[in-house]
Amino acid sequence: MDFGAVWPEIILSGVGMVLVLLDPFVAAARRRALGYLGIAGMVAAGVATYLEPRTGEVVLAGMVVLDPFSLFFRLLFLAAAVLVALFSFDFMEARGQDVAEFTALLCFATTGAMVMAISWDVVSLYVGLELLSISSYILAAFLRDERRSHEAGLKYLLNGALASAVLLFGLSLVYGLTGTTSIPALGGLLAARLGHPYAGIVWIAVGLVLAALAFKIAAAPFHLWAPDAYEGAPTPVTGYLMVVAETAGFAALLRLVSTGMGPLSAEWGVWLAGLAILTMTVGNVTALWQRNIKRMLAYSSVAQVGYILAGVAVATRGGVGSTLFYLVSYLFTTLGCFAVVVALSVRGQGDQIGDYAGLGRRRPWLAGLLTLFMASYVGIPATAGFMGKLGLIGAAVHGNMSWLAVGIAVNSAISIGYYWSVARTMWIDPVPASAGPITQSAGAGLSLALSAVGVVLLGLVPQMFFYLSQWASAGVIR
């Protein structure tokens, strides 16, 4: 058994366990040091990832594949975990929470996401999904003294468990039809069953898998849990779930459906395209009415998932490449937003959009950067979002789904309504009398700066990232 292939996962989960073991022996005031130890572990896992082979060899009894796709997603999850950890310590300490325990859970959840991305077998993929999900349920309910956090954790747990069950049921049908759990073998065997009297079961199985994954990425009409869970969860956790949990869902979707069920893409491509249009429209239109920024960002993430789904639905190599590029853009934009939102939330403000009134005069840098991230969400040039949408629209047009491209275009225009209301509030409304001080530690500032640099780099010189995402998408469509 070649466990060397999963060094990054071993390191990350190992660091998580070390944190849990050390935690009782460190005074509460010093636990931030343990948090930084966790970040060091994430960076070390990143280095280990970089040293892994990436030529596509299948190891660990067919469970794991080491291809560019694996490398890409491992680094993506680790980068997101580092950015989230950096801006969450202030928030957790201000609420008297245990930073070490929190960081350990981040490590476990991220390990699960990474396992999902490197899986070459349905079983390992499911194990990764459950590790991510269970850690996420705890993270969502992490604020022990707040009812809303409990509620969020419970809702996330109930819906997530249901989705996992549906996925498992779909996968068991797939296994019954094909007799294999190996992802690359599924598609051909499923396609061969289409002629038999099993055709109906094939579509039920594919439909259940798609529905379960749509639950996980919060695509409409399976998104109803997301606004409640995202609103109630601790703010840094909301950012983490929106980025890592949803991106992991996309990794699973690309592996299981794009690769595993590739031969059936003519059918599920159209289903996913319909889902994409519905998701982006529902997300954008509902977001227009929100006054709570976490809820607004939750619906915004539903809309963004719709855009990303468009890239998967096209089922071409260009589509997958654009999907991966957009995921990077989505990561920096979302975590940048949350770095600002968390900075305001440390002292209990920042949940209502009204809390941002006059931020342009109080903290011009925070307001300026949040404006940048909003512009990126809309897709205004010189930001990552523009290049991301350019890629997705291009892929849709190229894949003969121009109506999908028009859907993205129209939705981008609708989304100005709510993204820009935040910018308007910050720069035009007067500072409220109740405005309290805003504190941001150096680590949180670093996280914000890194996200901003990411958004601008992707917006101005995206070349390297376009190549990277094309390279990583090479094996997905076979």
Next chain:
Amino acid sequence: MGTGGFPLLTLLISAPALGAVLVGLLPAGAKRAIRGVATAALAVPVLILAGMLAGFRYGAPGLQFVQRVDWIPAWHIQYFLGIDGLSLVMLLLSAVIGVVAAIASYGIDQRVKEYFVWFLLLQTGVLGVFCAQDLILFVFFFDIVLVPMYFLIAIWGGPRREYAALKFLIYTFTGSVLMLVAFLAIYFLTGARSFAIPELAALIPQSIGHGAQLLLFAVIFIGFAIKLPMVPFHTWLPDAHVEAPTPISVVLAAVLLKIGGYGLLRIAEPLLPAAAHTFAPLIGAMGVVNIVYAALAAMSQHDFKKLVAYSSVSHMGFVLLGIAVATPLGIAGAIFVMVSHGLISAMLFLMVGVFYDRTHTRELSRLGGMYRTLPLAGTILAFAALGNLGLPALSGFIGEFFTLAGVFGTFRVLAFWTVVGLVLVAAFNLILMQRVVMGPVRPEWKELAPVSVRELVTLVPLMCGILLLGTVPAVLVNVINTPAAQIVARLGGG
């Protein structure tokens, strides 16, 4: 087409952006320094363009001062700048109006630093639009313009500024993303491996069917028609113009609307000439609708600024008409109208500001008798209104004459309605003069301050330009003849 040489156009575009960085470094309290730096940064493009005028080969077809490097090779997107006569006149107009509007902005006293940062970024976007020869680079600059414009209206505008600014943003952005879809469709349908306008123009006829060309043209046309604006996509304009502060109304009318006309001439017509030919009668009819409808709307306004805003919509009808005619005369007329309207509308909006600053009203029924209370201002307004009306010897006449002459040759029926439109245009300008400058002196306006030197500094250059173009139109015609002929050659006419 050379690709080397001194990056003059990059310098031109980036000068205002560098100015924005400099202004950003100044303390917010140093208002005089901020205004000085901003004006200097806006004057740099004017100086560069003055130098370019000397080195420009007016008779030569094709692009000059070309800069072309790969920007995003994965998508075959290039940083491709270049100008022809059409770009040159638009750049000159934008650069001059930029300085004029900056001087007119000295009266802004709130959040001066932010104001000029946004203003300078706006100018970079505008100059970039007129230089870009790659479709994606064009969209890049086209959209960059929107954000500063939003804030300039939404922060420093009138009572309904936030609504007006958002409406402007959503309308224009909708047009631009739909255009982006069309551009990508062209890219894939031609298989061009390039977004450069000249390459695409050469490939489209043999690679895209007529039906698809019609659809693509319609989408791109609507994108620019929103910007122009064309009735029925014009409703954002009266709102935005009325709510924007005076200098921003000036830029909006004089320069931003021109991006619509410029885009039609630079992108829609040369890329899809067959579709342009098919749609020409419709475009011409829409042009006449614009002229007549907006002139009627202008006549019924009670608000000085709204009247001027509808006057802009009306004049953009002549641009559409000239484009529809598609003869060298018609195209040259369309470009001439754009330049002339840039100068005249800027003057009119400045005059709205002159009167508003003193009376704090734009109600036409409350103004009057200004010839006697403010003789100089009254005279200048009369000059601008007469220019707007199309009085010979002023620039408005020439462009409208060219367009009308073209229309007589091609669309006789439209010519009749255009003449009706001209009468209506004259009517609302005369109504404007009658309401504001004629009539008995109003007692409440007896003690108004005379026109200041700063106001004159912004108005006099525009007056000189209007007179020059009206009396010696050749200075402009010589520059735009070659690009007009090239566009017509693409359209297959002559």
